[in-house]
Amino acid sequence: AQSVAQPEDQVKVAEGNPLTVKCTYSVSGNPYLFWYVQYPNRGLQFLLKYITGDNLVKGSYGFEAEFNKSQTSFHLKKPSALVSDSALYFCAVRDEGSARQLTFGSGTQLTVLP
């Protein structure tokens, strides 16, 4: 079985401050982990993924995520938030050894305050 949790429905940060959007996962084998962003009434855009290797993954628009196997987490981070980063963020997981398709979290609404 595979599952993913985003414990915060909403995150608010001030512009210029660092931001973190949390994600934890559960899989039987090795995880493939993804972050997507969605702007209002739009499709999802791929930000970054972890497959193997370096635990710190860098992606689009200055975002990065840290894979932590012992804590089964894959938190999304950005050193300095922009108002334009305000959007809905989804974490997703896929078990490397499973036939199951991608499982998405319920999403975290990020608001960056000017």
Add this chain to the structure above:
Amino acid sequence: DGGITQSPKYLFRKEGQNVTLSCEQNLNHDAMYWYRQDPGQGLRLIYYSQIVNDFQKGDIAEGYSVSREKKESFPLTVTSAQKNPTAFYLCASSRARDRSYEQYFGPGTRLTVT
């Protein structure tokens, strides 16, 4: 939104009518997916197809049907048997054989049934 198009953007139907949502991709991807998005619930997989003329049920296939006659096209029919069809529908595609490959999403169709 990459090379995936969904039409129409907004769709209104009366209860009891079947409706077909269009999804076309020019990314030469083998796999295509349909998701349903409801507020606070993330994305739920309806159907997916990894090759032409073949498709599998996802987690919430009841009341939906699909076809995959061409690699580029994966239309979704929302039938009158779907009890709560009002939602935002997202189509996606990816490389089928690479399980670590990310999915690319279309802009979505918002269906309202009254």
